Amino acid sequence: xxxxxxVALAVARKDLTSEWRTRELxxxxxxxxxxxxxxANFGFQIDSQNAATIAPxxxxxxxxxxxxxxxGRAFAAEREQASLxxxxxxPAPAAAIFAGKALAAGLxxxxxxxxxxxxxxxxxxxxxxxxxxxxxxxATIGMAALGCLFAAMVxxxxxxxxxxxxxxxxxxxxxxxxxxxxxxxxxxxxxxxxQALGLLVDFDILFVVLTSLAAxxxxxx
Amino acid sequence: xxxxxxxxxSQRFGSDLALDSVDLALDQGDxxxxxxxxxxxxxTLLRILATAARPTSGRLEIFGLDALRERKRLxxxxxxxxxxxxxxxxxxxxxxxxxxxxxxxxxxxxVSETLALVGLADVAGRPAGRLSRGExxxxxxxxxxxxxxRLLILDEPDASLDSGGADLLVKVMQGRTAVxxxxxxxxxxxxxxxTLVLRNGRPLGAGNRLRxxx
Numbered sequence: 001x002x003x004x005x006x007v008a009l010a011v012a013r014k015d016l017t018s019e020w021r022t023r024e025l026x027x028x029x030x031x032x033x034x035x036x037x038x039x040a041n042f043g044f045q046i047d048s049q050n051a052a053t054i055a056p057x058x059x060x061x062x063x064x065x066x067x068x069x070x071x072g073r074a075f076a077a078e079r080e081q082a083s084l085x086x087x088x089x090x091p092a093p094a095a096a097i098f099a100g101k102a103l104a105a106g107l108x109x110x111x112x113x114x115x116x117x118x119x120x121x122x123x124x125x126x127x128x129x130x131x132x133x134x135x136x137x138x139a140t141i142g143m144a145a146l147g148c149l150f151a152a153m154v155x156x157x158x159x160x161x162x163x164x165x166x167x168x169x170x171x172x173x174x175x176x177x178x179x180x181x182x183x184x185x186x187x188x189x190x191x192x193x194x195q196a197l198g199l200l201v202d203f204d205i206l207f208v209v210l211t212s213l214a215a216x217x218x219x220x221x
Numbered sequence: 222x223x224x225x226x227x228x229x230x231s232q233r234f235g236s237d238l239a240l241d242s243v244d245l246a247l248d249q250g251d252x253x254x255x256x257x258x259x260x261x262x263x264x265t266l267l268r269i270l271a272t273a274a275r276p277t278s279g280r281l282e283i284f285g286l287d288a289l290r291e292r293k294r295l296x297x298x299x300x301x302x303x304x305x306x307x308x309x310x311x312x313x314x315x316x317x318x319x320x321x322x323x324x325x326x327x328x329x330x331x332v333s334e335t336l337a338l339v340g341l342a343d344v345a346g347r348p349a350g351r352l353s354r355g356e357x358x359x360x361x362x363x364x365x366x367x368x369x370x371r372l373l374i375l376d377e378p379d380a381s382l383d384s385g386g387a388d389l390l391v392k393v394m395q396g397r398t399a400v401x402x403x404x405x406x407x408x409x410x411x412x413x414x415x416t417l418v419l420r421n422g423r424p425l426g427a428g429n430r431l432r433x434x435x
Contacts, residue, residue: 003326010323018311021348082305085273086364090324091297097324220292 004096011087011100012107015074019108025073029066029112034119036062041123048125055124056183059116060176063136064143064169066112071147072164074105075155084155088219098148098215105151106144110137126187135182135197139175142204146171149211152218174203222285224249224372224398225270230279232265232422239265240276241422247398247415249371254409255402257419263402264304264376266419270400271301271374283372297325300365300397302375306357310350314341314360317349318367325368332367339363339389354381359389366393373399379408387411 019025040058044050078084087097113136121128150167154160182196227245231238240262247253255263268274269281272292281288283295308317318332336342339359344352349360358381365373373394378401379386390401390412403409409416418425 006323010320014309014312014316014320017316018309021311081307081309082303083307083309085303086301086307086321087324089271089273089296089299089301090321090368091293091326092324 004093004099007092007096008100008103011097012103015101015104016107018077019104024077025070026108026111029070029108030115032069033062033066033112033116036065037116037119037123046124051124052126052184052187052189055120055126055187056180058124059120059136059183060180062116063109063113064172064176066116067109067140067143067147067172068165068168070109070112071105071144071151071168072161074101074148075151076160079155094216094219095212098152098219099212101152102144102148102211105148106140109140109144113137113140129186131186131193132183135179135186135193135200138197138200138204139179139182142200142207143172143175145204145208145211149214149218152215171207175200178203222249223247223282224251224284225400226280226282227270228280230266230269230276230281232262232269232274233277239422240269240419242279243417243419243424245417247400249398250396251415252394252399252401252413254413254416255400255419256404256406256409256416257425260421261419262422263419265422267301267374267376267400267402268303271299271303272296273301273303297368298371300368300370300373302358302361302365302373302378304376304380306349306361308349308357308360308364311348313346313348314352314356315345317360318364321364321367327368331369335363335367338366338392340385355383355386358382358386362389362393371397373397375399375401377402377404379403379405 037058044054046054117128117133120126147168150164154163157163178196178199181191182193182200185191185193185196223246225245225247227243230240230243232240243266255266257263269276272288272295275289284298286295288295314336315332318335319329322329322331336345339362341356341359344356349357352360358378362378378390387408394412401413
């Protein structure tokens with residue numbers, strides 16, 4: 001394994017071990033997505049006709065806001081513990097540290113999705129199939145890369161809670177558009193699933209590469 | 222070859238001048254105590270020397286390398302104990318060091334050796350968040366020497382150490398070039414041959430320990 005991979009895996013393992021022992025984030029995120037679905041269930045007049053139309057929007061809203069919390073915490077915790085600097089003052093590549101943080105935050109969001117998708121199917125009566133899971137998973141990769149980059153950028157700023165959504169949400173829109181289309185098709189609407197999924201993969205590649213290059217400049221100072 | 226050569230280092234935060242034209246030359250094995258009141262610029266100077274911050278102006282060479290351009294190359298040769306321990310509270314003392322072994326690229330065998338050196342072998346499995354403040358500081362010192370750096374930068378490491386703390390500092394500074402910020406003149410006198418006194422970011426004077434004590 002190259003040194004960057006070793007560093008990225010060590011950072012991800014450290015974050016996941018800390019979360020497993022403290023259980024600070026995942027239970028809260030799980031509750032958040034369930035509550036969001038309960039509110040949507042009561043807020044909309046859901047019936048068998050409109051469930052497949054409304055459910056994708058509700059899914060992406062819940063996912064986007066859960067993601068903001070997950071990625072924001074990834075660097076906020078380091079800042080509170082004053083441990084980010086200790087990490088950055090090692091010879092470890094900044095891009096590898098960033099990749100490890102994004103990997104751990106992305107995996108935590110996937111755990112949250114494991115609660116979200118069955119609950120959505122339960123409340124809205126929508127199908128829970130492989131196509132739906134794949135679309136959400138593929139979107140999570142690019143969203144994690146972008147979310148973590150901006151979380152790192154605002155971690156040392158006082159108004160980070162306001163800045164993080166302002167910076168991140170506009171760049172997540174491509175994922176919501178392509179992911180929304182893929183999810184709608186997976187839930188039974190007409191359209192091209194493969195085209196939407198292909199677009200998500202393209203966005204993933206583009207943003208993973210861009211954020212890896214930018215991470216060095218964001219983290220190094 | 223000098224370990225550190227600093228020429229006219231200055232640091233501004235907005236309109237505040239935190240560090241004003243500091244010159245410094247340290248040879249291998251030198252121990253320098255940086256003294257001064259709160260807000261004198263000690264931490265600012267140490268952060269620049271540890272490559273954690275860039276000066277607004279001035280030149281800094283460490284181990285003959287330009288410390289402003291070659292930061293990544295230098296970081297494997299510098300150990301820094303910051304004001305806050307910066308540990309992961311949910312990880313044990315040993316796990317904290319194992320994690321930094323991965324980042325530093327050193328063997329994990331260094332962990333038990335380092336824990337024994339800083340006197341934490343008995344609490345190796347205890348979460349860092351449940352260690353006392355003094356033990357956390359010992360762990361932070363252990364992390365700073367994990368990769369056997371030739372230059373050690375210590376920002377008030379004695380602030381929460383117990384009576385054996387000074388002995389620990391003697392041990393970890395031995396054979397290394399060290400810069401130590403402290404308010405404790407007696408400790409500075411014991412550990413360092415040289416001193417630099419800062420006031421409002423300006424060097425008031427530098428000299429040997431006798432001059433400062435007098």
